Amino acid sequence: xxxxxxxxxxxxxxTAFGSITGLGNLILIKTQTASGSASISFVDGASSVVxxxxxxxxxxxxxxxxxxxxxxxxxxxxxxxxxSNYGVTITSSAFSTEHxxxxxxxxxxxxxxxxxxxxxxxxxxxxxxxxxxxxCSVGILHLFEPSSTTFVKHFIITGNTVADAYTVGTHIAxxxxxxxxxxxxxxxxxSGNIDAGTISLYGVV
Numbered sequence: 350x351x352x353x354x355x356x357x358x359x360x361x362x363x364t365a366f367g368s369i370t371g372l373g374n375l376i377l378i379k380t381q382t383a384s385g386s387a388s389i390s391f392v393d394g395a396s397s398v399v400x401x402x403x404x405x406x407x408x409x410x411x412x413x414x415x416x417x418x419x420x421x422x423x424x425x426x427x428x429x430x431x432x433s434n435y436g437v438t439i440t441s442s443a444f445s446t447e448h449x450x451x452x453x454x455x456x457x458x459x460x461x462x463x464x465x466x467x468x469x470x471x472x473x474x475x476x477x478x479x480x481x482x483x484x485c486s487v488g489i490l491h492l493f494e495p496s497s498t499t500f501v502k503h504f505i506i507t508g509n510t511v512a513d514a515y516t517v518g519t520h521i522a523x524x525x526x527x528x529x530x531x532x533x534x535x536x537x538x539x540s541g542n543i544d545a546g547t548i549s550l551y552g553v554v
Contacts, residue, residue, distance in 0.1 A: 375408060375551040383543035385417065391550050392432040392533040400532055402496040404552035409490040409534070411474070411508070411548055418541035419480050424471035425490065425536050427502070427525050432533035436469035441523025445476060450514040463521065471537070475508040476517035485546065486510040488519070495531035502531050 378399050381389050391409075393400035400407060414423055426435040443463035447456040463473045475486040488508025495502050506521040525531055536548060 373406075373553045376404075376554060378407075378550045378552055380547055380549040383414070383546045383548070386543045388535050388537035389543065389548055390432055390533060390535040391548075392428075394532075395432075398550065399552060400495060400534070400550070401530070402494075404554065405494045406553040407492045407495065408551045408553060409492070409536075409548060410551070411486065411488045411490075411536075412546060414475070414486040414488075414546035414548075415484070415544045416480050416538050416541055417544040418538075420477040421480075421541050422477050422539040423474045423486055423488075423508075423536070423543075424539055425474055425534060426469075426471045427495070427531040428533035428535070429527060429529040429531060432535070435471070435533070435535045437531065438467055438469055438526040439465045439472055439523055440467055440526055441465045441472055441521055443473070443519065443521040445520070446518040448516055454515075460519075463519070465523065467526065471539075472506075472521070472523065473519075473539075474506055474521070474536075475519050476510040477512065477539075480544065481513070484511050484513070492531070492534070495525075498528055498530055500528065501526050 379397055383389055391398045391400060427437040428435045429437060441464050443460040445458060445460050465472060474488055486508060491505040493503045502525040504523060508519040510517045
C-alpha cells in the first residue's frame with residue numbers, strides 16, 4: 350500500500366489514500382451533496398463520473414444522510430442503460446444490530462424485510478432514519494466489477510443509523526443478477542427527499 354502525504358486541510362482534499370479494505374488505494378471520482386434532493390445518481394460518462402472497466406471495485410461512502418421525513422429508508426438501485434431505468438434484478442441478505450442510549454434494549458437479528466429475492470425493487474441501505482436535527486445515517490457500499498458482461502455483480506453494504514436515541518447497524522450483501530454492465534447507480538429515500546448529506550464515489554486500485 351502506498352503512503353500519500355496529506356496537506357494541512359486533511360483527508361478530504363486528498364485524491365488518493367489507503368483503501369478501507371486495506372487491499373489498495375482509493376481514487377476519488379466524484380462527490381455529490383444532497384439538499385432536498387429527490388435522488389442522487391452516478392452515471393458513467395456523465396458529469397465526470399467513471400463507472401466502467403477502469404476499476405474492478407468501486408466504493409460509495411455516505412456521510413450524514415438526513416431524511417426530510419421520519420421513518421424513511423435510504424435506498425439504491427442500478428441501471429444497465431445509462432440511467433434511463435433503475436430496476437436490475439437483485440438478490441440479497443441482511444442482518445442488523447441495535448442498541449439504545451439508555452442501555453435497556455439490544456438486538457441482533459436477520460432482517461427479512463430488508464433482503465430481496467430476484468426483485469427489481471430498490472435495495473435498502475440503512476435502517477429507517479429520523480428527521481430529528483441531529484440524527485443521520487452513514488455507510489459504505491462496495492460494488493465489484495460492475496462492467497463485467499460475464500458475471501453477476503456483487504455488492505457489500507455496512508451502515509449505521511442514529512434515530513430516536515438508537516444506534517442501528519446494517520450489514521447487507523447481495524448481487525445484481527445480470528450479465529449486463531451496471532453503468533449507473535441511483536440513491537434515494539423510500540419516502541420524501543434526501544434533506545442533506547454527501548455521497549462520494551471512489552475507484553479502488
